[in-house]
Amino acid sequence: MTLRIVTVGSRKSGKTYLANKLLNSDNFQTDIMKTIYQNVNGIEYKTIIQDLHRTERFEALQTNHCRGVDGVLLVFNVSDKQSFKNCSMFVQDIKEKSNAEIILIGNKWEEKREVNLDEAVEFAQLHNANYYEVEKPETQMKEIFEKLVQSIVQKKSAVE
Numbered sequence: 001m002t003l004r005i006v007t008v009g010s011r012k013s014g015k016t017y018l019a020n021k022l023l024n025s026d027n028f029q030t031d032i033m034k035t036i037y038q039n040v041n042g043i044e045y046k047t048i049i050q051d052l053h054r055t056e057r058f059e060a061l062q063t064n065h066c067r068g069v070d071g072v073l074l075v076f077n078v079s080d081k082q083s084f085k086n087c088s089m090f091v092q093d094i095k096e097k098s099n100a101e102i103i104l105i106g107n108k109w110e111e112k113r114e115v116n117l118d119e120a121v122e123f124a125q126l127h128n129a130n131y132y133e134v135e136k137p138e139t140q141m142k143e144i145f146e147k148l149v150q151s152i153v154q155k156k157s158a159v160e
Contacts, residue, residue, distance in 0.1 A: 002046045003038075003152055005145075006066060008090050009075035010083035014107040014134075018075060019051040021137035022145050038149045047149060067097040070152045073144070074104050076120075078133065079111035084120070091127050101151045102129040103144060107137075 007015040023034055033050045052066075066072065072094055076083040087104065094100055104124045106115065117133070124131035130147065134140050 001043075001156070002048060003070045003149060004048045004050070004068070005071040005073065005148065005152075006069050007049070007051045007073045007075060008066065008094070010077070010080070010086045012080070013075045013077045013083050015073075015075045016051050018073070018105065018107060018134065018137055018141055019049065022141040023049070038146065040150055040153045043153075045149060045153065066094045066100065069094075069098050069100045070156075071148045072098075072100045072102045073148065074102055074129070075107050076104070076115070077108040078106040078113050078115045078120075079108050081114040084115040084123075087123065091129075101148060101155060102127065103148050104129045104131045105144065106131070106133040 007019050009015045023036065033048050035046060035048050038045050038047050074087055074090055074094075076087050078084075091102065094102065104120065104127075106117075106120050120133075121131050130151075132140065132144050134144075
């Protein structure tokens with residue numbers, strides 16, 4: 001079975017950086033798909049990951065690529081309130097175009113925090129998503145990705 005997963009989020013939220021850490025790469029190009037294999041319960045799944053990078057004025061176009069995806073890594077910058085507010089638009093568009101599992105990721109820690117933990121958790125719960133804050137992407141992204149794939153597989157198994 002092939003699973004399709006995309007990274008979505010506002011400009012400068014860290015989507016590409018997190019995708020690079022997930023794939024142990026320093027040169028993951030945006031808008032290019034990478035394939036990795038993930039083992040869940042003894043079954044190997046082909047997983048296609050696409051980093052949807054757009055300039056700010058084309059952010060809405062990101063979600064056009066969400067049609068029929070299985071999973072979404074929705075990234076926002078905890079130091080940028082607007083990138084968090086934009087998550088509402090992304091979630092709405094994603095839900096219109098797919099029945100994807102969504103993981104909300106709070107990223108970036110260089111600046112003063114503008115989005116508090118409770119606010120992010122509440123948003124995630126409202127949209128039936130899991131929420132993670134990434135401080136150590138080298139280790140956390142693989143775990144987050146594995147949890148997303150497991151959720152997708154469980155959801156697909158329940159439907160069958």
